[in-house]
Amino acid sequence: MRLGALQQSRAKQPSQTTGPSEIIVIPDPPSRPGSEPGDVPQSKFMPEPEIISLAETSLFRGLAREAAVEILKLSTLRSLAAGEQLFLQGEPVTAMFIVESGLLRLVQHTQSGEEVIVRTMGRGEIVAGVALLGERRYPVSAIGHVDGQVRWWARVRILEIAERYPALRTNVLGTIADRMQDSLSRIRELSTENVAQRVARALVRLATEHGRKQAEGVLIDQPLGRQGLADLAGASMFTASRLLAGWARDGILEVGRERVLVRSIERLEALANGSGDTDPLSN
Numbered sequence: 001m002r003l004g005a006l007q008q009s010r011a012k013q014p015s016q017t018t019g020p021s022e023i024i025v026i027p028d029p030p031s032r033p034g035s036e037p038g039d040v041p042q043s044k045f046m047p048e049p050e051i052i053s054l055a056e057t058s059l060f061r062g063l064a065r066e067a068a069v070e071i072l073k074l075s076t077l078r079s080l081a082a083g084e085q086l087f088l089q090g091e092p093v094t095a096m097f098i099v100e101s102g103l104l105r106l107v108q109h110t111q112s113g114e115e116v117i118v119r120t121m122g123r124g125e126i127v128a129g130v131a132l133l134g135e136r137r138y139p140v141s142a143i144g145h146v147d148g149q150v151r152w153w154a155r156v157r158i159l160e161i162a163e164r165y166p167a168l169r170t171n172v173l174g175t176i177a178d179r180m181q182d183s184l185s186r187i188r189e190l191s192t193e194n195v196a197q198r199v200a201r202a203l204v205r206l207a208t209e210h211g212r213k214q215a216e217g218v219l220i221d222q223p224l225g226r227q228g229l230a231d232l233a234g235a236s237m238f239t240a241s242r243l244l245a246g247w248a249r250d251g252i253l254e255v256g257r258e259r260v261l262v263r264s265i266e267r268l269e270a271l272a273n274g275s276g277d278t279d280p281l282s283n
Contacts, residue, residue, distance in 0.1 A: 050100060051069050054098065054124060055068035055069050059168065059175075060168065061167070062167035071168070074153065074161065075153050077149060078150050079147075080104075080144040080149065080150055081147055082144050083143065084144045085142070086104065086143065087128070089141040090137055091137060091138050092138075093128055093130055093131050093135070093137060094155055095128065095153060095154050095155055096126070096127070096153050097128055097142075097151065098127070098150065099123050099125050099127065099148065100149040102144065102145070102147055103122055104122075105142075105143050106119040106127075106141070115141075117232060119140075119179075120145060120206075120222065120224065120228075128142070129173075131153075131158055132158065132169055133176075145223065146222070189201060195235045199235055199239075199240055200243075202233040203220070203253075203260065203262065204268055204272050206260075207265060207268075211262065214261070216263060218265055219259065219260075219261050222258075226241050244260070251263060251264070252268055253268075
């Protein structure tokens with residue numbers, strides 16, 4: 001789904017100097033012709049508890065809560081169904097997003113049209129932070145993995161906000177740097193680690209980023225599937241399936257339909273580091 005360009009208008013500058021703790025005043029964007037039914041630009045429709053919760057995420061580190069809440073009220077809320085495209089690889093960057101609920105998958109498309117999952121994004125994560133880096137194109141496609149909602153700011157607007165709040169720009173650039181480091185680590189893993197280590201490490205990452213602690217362990221409760229896990233680990237689906245089945249027999253995991261319960265995160269981390277006590281592929 002493509003996002004159309006938004007008409008932007010700037011607020012008149014105040015006649016007196018404002019302090020860094022005061023709130024930026026930028027008018028709400030007008031409704032777009034042909035706007036999506038799930039788009040809700042009016043801040044009065046935004047549930048206050050959701051805004052307060054998102055205001056505590058890493059995007060707003062170093063900002064007063066009042067400033068973070070006001071910035072979120074300047075966003076537009078959009079519902080996204082499972083399988084629905086938020087933006088497409090290669091399109092000009094027109095907006096920056098933050099995930100409010102649900103899960104997004106970021107994918108790249110091969111020349112043959114196949115979809116390779118490169119990352120999953122959950123609540124509070126920034127998507128398309130490159131909107132602050134000048135005129136660019138989306139390096140991936142973003143697709144709803146489950147039903148959810150995102151908030152978004154048009155590129156012109158988020159640039160205005162970042163100008164007023166430099167900490168926000170710093171946080172976005174920090175996120176981009178962290179993900180670049182993560183990508184470099186994955187390239188190194190492909191070159192130096194065996195497939196069992198890579199699959200175990202992908203599961204550790206998912207458990208850390210999206211897991212929910214339960215009495216029996218850590219539940220990775222997202223419909224990623226074996227192919228999605230294989231994509232993240234640079235493995236074949238057949239190999240990933242064999243590894244999951246073997247680790248389930250050994251009591252490290254409990255595997256269900258598009259869900260994994262990690263019973264022993266310590267043993268899984270040991271496998272990722274190459275010091276585990278089980279190798280399902282050797283059986």
